[in-house]
Amino acid sequence: MYNFNFEPVFVGFDQLLLGAWLTIQLSCAAMILGLIVSVLCAAGKTSGIAPLRWLIDAYIEVIRNTPFLVQIFFIFFGLPSLGLRLTPNSAALLALVVNFGAYGTEIIRAGIESIQKGQVEAGTALGLSKLQIFRYIIMKPALRTVYPALTSQFIYLMLTSSVVSAISADDLAAxxxxxxxxxxxxxxVYIVVTLIYLxxxxxxxxxxxxxxxAAFKYPLSR
Structure with a gap:
């Protein structure tokens, strides 16, 4: 019979809480920056500029078809060969942003393409600027459509961030x-870590x- 002894875990529980807090910080920063990358890349894919679209497609295919652990190792161990040396936390953040950006681009692109062209034409007829059309007619309804997928991707990103402990980044897994x-x-220890992630x-x-x-009631609030 196995004798459970959680006392050592409770003694070091503050260490686990600090790791959880750092995981949240890392994941939130990666989501914000990754969302910016996703919006820019999705706009590039739908812009009609062929070379830009090919470049973004190549980026997406490379990231989506390679293991996340390999991407982290490439950034942390490979880039120093080119003169770019990053700390473990910086390399982890960059890897998470690059990874989230690739998946987020396809999610947001699907949302943008779900907007009917007639709505854009109506905005143009009303005299709205291109920025206003993109903000109110395209982006906000598109975000409403893809919001559940983006939030699920963030949860997945937060759980995937446990891999960054392989390069000694500060997180809950480490x-x-x-x-x-x-x-x-x-x-x-790992029972408690699992419960914290949950x-x-x-x-x-x-x-x-x-x-x-609150934010995506119909009609959409400005």
Whole structure:
């Protein structure tokens, strides 16, 4: 019979909480920057400029068809050969942004293409500028359509961020590894780490659900 002993875990619980906080910071920063990359790339894909579209397509295919761990290793271990040396946390953030940007681009592109051309033509007839058309007629309804997919991608990104511990980045998984190495309470440590990841996922899901109800009511608020 296995004797559970959570006392070493509770002694180092503040270490796990700090790791969880750093995971949230890293994931939120990656989502914000990745969303910017996604919007720009989606606009480029729908712009009709063939060379730009080919370049974005190549970026998406490379990221979506290679393991995330390999992408992290390429950024952290490969780029220094070209003279670009990043800290573990900076390399982790860059890898997460690049990864989220590729998946987010296709999500937002699908939302943009769901907008009927007649709506854009109506905006033009009303004398709206191109920026106003993109903001009110294209982007906001498109975001409303793809919001559930984007939030699911963020949750997946937050869980995937546990891989960055492979390059010694500061996150919950790395904190769990350190605590396990110090206490040898592997089973207990990873049970608690799993529960913390579960709590973060459920918490963010609830937050995103509340934001959806507040921000994407019909008609869309400005």
């Amino acid at each position: 904190a769990g590894n350190d605590l396990q190495s110090a206490t040898f309470a592997s089973f207990e 709590a973060m996922s459920v918490g963010f899901s609830a937050i995103f659900s509340a934001i959806e109800k």
